[in-house]
Amino acid sequence: MRKVWETPGGIHPAENKHQSVGRPIGQLALPEQLVIALNQHAGPAAEPQVAVGQTVLKGERIARSGAAALHAPSSGTVVAIEQRPVAHPSGLPAECIVIACDGRDQWAERQPLADYRSVDRQRLLDTVAERGVAGMGGAGFPTAIKLATDRPITMLIVNATECEPYITADDALLRERADELLTGVDIASYLLGDPAERVVGIEDNKPEAIAALRAAIAARGADHAPVELAIFPTKYPSGGERQLIQIITGQELASGALPAELGIVCQNVGTLYALKRAIVDGEPLISRVTTVTGRACAVNGNYDTLIGTPISALLAHNRLAPERLARLIMGGPMMGIALPSSELPIIKTSNCLIAADDTEVAAEQPAQPCIRCGLCAEACPASLLPQQLFWHAQSQQHDKLEAHNLFDCIECGACSYVCPSNIPLVQYFRAGKGEIRQQRADKAKSDFARERFELRQQRLEQQERDKQAKREARKLAAEQAKAAQAASQASGDEAPANSAAAMIAAAQARAAARLASPEQQREKLERAIASSRARLERADANLAAASAEGADAEALKPLLAGQAAAAQKLAQAEQKLAALAEADSAASPATESTASADAELDAAGRAIAKARQAAAEREALSPAALLDRDIAALDKRLTKLRDKLVAADDDQRELLAASLAKLEAKQQALHSQREAVADGV
Amino acid sequence: MVFKPVSSPHRHAALSTARVMQWVIAALLPGIAVLTWQFGWGTLINCAIATATALLCEAAMVALRGRSIRFYLNDYSAAVTALLLAVALPPLAPWWLVVIATASAIVIAKQSYGGLGYNPFNPAMVGYVVVLISFPLEMSSWLSPQSLLAAGTSHASLGESLAVVAGASADGWTGATPLDLFKHGVNGQLVDTFYAEQPLFSGAALAGVGWEWVNLAFLAGGLVLLGRGIFTWHAPLAMLASLALMAALFWDGGSSTSGGSLPLHLFSGATMLGALFIITDPVSSAVSTRGRLVYGALIGVLIYLIRVWGNYPDGVAFAILLGNFAAPFIDNYTVPRSYGHQRARRATEHPQ
Missing domain, CATH: 3.40.50.11540 (NADH-ubiquinone oxidoreductase 51kDa subunit)
Structure with a gap:
């Protein structure tokens, strides 16, 4: 043995x-x-x-x-x-x-x-x-x-x-x-x-x-x-x-x-x-x-x-x-x-039912004062001091309770059993544990809320700073453009009818302003990489989950596409970062910055063209078609939001529900507008 | 059929606080019997006066605090305090001395702190010290033990005793305690010579005629409580061991400046009463077993220090009160190591 x-x-x-x-x-x-x-x-x-x-x-x-x-x-x-x-x-x-x-x-x-x-x-x-x-x-x-x-x-x-x-x-x-x-x-x-x-x-x-x-x-x-x-x-x-x-x-x-x-x-x-x-x-x-x-x-x-x-x-x-x-x-x-009733079902853990008569259960007696006799400490299988725990539990001194290892109590009831003063010690300990758990949960929640608030504050400040910087850059560009125009007018050249040159100049200036701080640029890229990496991981996880569930090839397609897109974005961002690092280490940062400024310029030109085209398209559309398009876009947003709402947790749900309500109101307004247009036609 | 929402456990051990107190009273009986045998009716009269005063004071205070008198008197704790005081006070002490001591114990030391379980100091010892400081003359007039009374005389009869308690002189029966005699009587003699001269010591086997019996009776009563599991051995053993160690360390073989022999310290005065009935009061002592070892040892050392180098012949009451002072501090450093922990924590430690 x-x-x-x-x-x-x-x-x-x-x-x-x-x-x-x-x-x-x-x-x-x-x-x-x-x-x-x-x-x-x-x-x-x-x-x-x-x-x-x-x-x-x-x-x-x-x-x-x-x-x-x-x-x-x-x-x-x-x-x-x-x-x-x-x-x-x-x-x-x-x-x-x-x-x-x-x-x-x-x-x-x-x-x-x-x-x-x-x-x-x-x-x-x-x-x-x-x-x-x-x-x-x-x-x-x-x-x-x-x-x-x-x-x-x-x-x-x-x-x-x-x-x-x-x-x-x-x-x-x-x-x-x-x-x-x-x-x-x-x-x-x-x-x-x-x-x-x-x-x-x-x-x-x-x-x-x-x-x-x-x-x-x-x-x-x-x-x-x-x-x-x-x-x-x-x-x-x-x-x-x-x-x-x-x-x-x-x-x-x-x-x-x-x-x-x-x-x-x-x-x-x-x-x-x-x-x-x-x-x-x-x-x-x-x-x-x-x-x-x-x-x-x-x-x-x-x-x-x-x-x-x-x-x-x-x-x-x-x-x-x-x-x-x-x-x-x-x-x-x-x-x-x-048990509160005998009409309850047996469950998997029901090992015993005791139908006790008066002689088998402790008579209910009022608790007497604790005389700290220590019988409970002798009975405790975890070597705690129940009499001290009781003292601190009564006065809700939670730090003292933890210092006396309350959470090592297995709630066996030996202390209550031996207590000559009939004190329901275990009940106090259960309550004390419950209070401390509740407190911890509350603290975690408030810590999280505070952290979120602080991060939001930081984000807002950052946004404000960025906006300010942009504003200044724009102002500078406008001044430069004006000066250039004045100069060209002064030199007698025929100024182009539209202000495309000015816009391009402004874009150039903006790009230059942005390039003024490669640090910021790198940070932005790193953020982009992190988020696309997370997106990729999510896509991978989704894919794995879907294939584990045995989804068919058809269902997997969009997921695969999403994964590929995320991977591509990541690769692009990483490439850009590498280019930036190279630029940093390059002997002549000036040329590099010019080169990328040129690229920026191209991009600005493209953006301008796109915006023009969009404006032209919009002009071309009838008001009814315009409204239809807006409604379609809004519907899309609404569906997305509803999906999100289903998956959201309680905290988010309120916010999402609020914005959903707003969008729905807007949708309502658009619909009535659309009807009005249709009637007019 | 009744279905009440009751929390587990659903069974309870038989021992109750009232039963604990009843056992303490029962265990005091041998000591009371020997005191009565050696010193006459005085102890029993003390017991009667103290118990009546204690119950009255307790009832009055509980009523003033708006609690149930019946519930609180039923715990027998007032009676225990009364009896502990009664055996500590000199037999045939004036009645008002007993009343003042008991009232101080119950009203000040116990109820004004919140009653049973909330008193930081042992009530009996507070009552004792109040009268010891206030009425030194009355407190130092003990009686001669039975066998040392002048030939042809015996203890005061019940009637005479009551007269003395009421205010008559107790002259024919008074005598010094062994500790008192030893402290003030040695006067440059060798201990052996001194012992031989003094019938109080020469007729004794251990530590003073009569007194050794009183101490042995308290020891016996205390061992019964220990056997019943009313208290643990830690505090009493630590106190007796540290007192014995001090006595042994400073016993120089019996020179004129000796601090007193080991048996004298262990078996005279209030040593056994203190070790087995007072420091085992759980309310005012340290709580853990380790804490109780430290608490007991501290009191043992203090008793010796006060007896030998202090002003009072016996130091048990002061030593215990000082120990009571120290108990919360001791508790702080002697939290036991709980299951699953590498080391013991301190009570004031903050959770990580």
């Missing part, structure tokens, strides 16, 4: 586990309705993929999520997709899919992957996500993400601690299905790149489970990777990930770090069992083992429970005496949440 280490702190609350492990894991009658919450795992909620009225088969995917999909736990008809109350600490309702079971419990086609080692690792991970496997011990973290770590993993820890009182779901699972768990360990092992060690961490209060595990390990063939047992004394909260890592390896996980940084991944027993079912049997995660216990229920036990089963159905099956029920708890008595 492995050497184990001791962790600081911890408590020994009454275990109350024997009530629910006496019988084998039971089966339940199919409920009439199943309610599947869409927010069952960490991260954004899943998106429903079924419509009301649609019939579904057992195991059919009903909601999609990148990390863990949801499936119909039984066959039947989708009768509603709506907000329903769910078991969540926030107490807020969540979007749920409601399925009326048809009683046939008919499976969709299953695709077992017994030879999972022949499947590519990435594809197998996708399958794990696809089949909805998520952490079943606590937070419901998607298993595919946890197993997809790109760090080298040297140890897979199986968390069979189940250190909270009352809960026996993992215990029961180990007693009856240890061999299936081991298969789950093998799959996880493969996905993690076959780490050197696989260790099951289990408390010594589960001798039957330990025996079953030993037997299952002994029965494995020699071709299987070895699995070790780490058995340690029962103490709450040994099952905390950080505590378990310290118990098994003697190492502490740095504050804020993930286990993968130590080359460790922890998985819960229930999760690995679900992994085995999902891969080897092709059954997505649609049921779990749930403990139903507490003195208000006449019968206590563990059950294979479909996700979405109403809690009231479980309680009725266990003959709940409603008059004895003092508190209904989902999870354990230390960290579980008190």
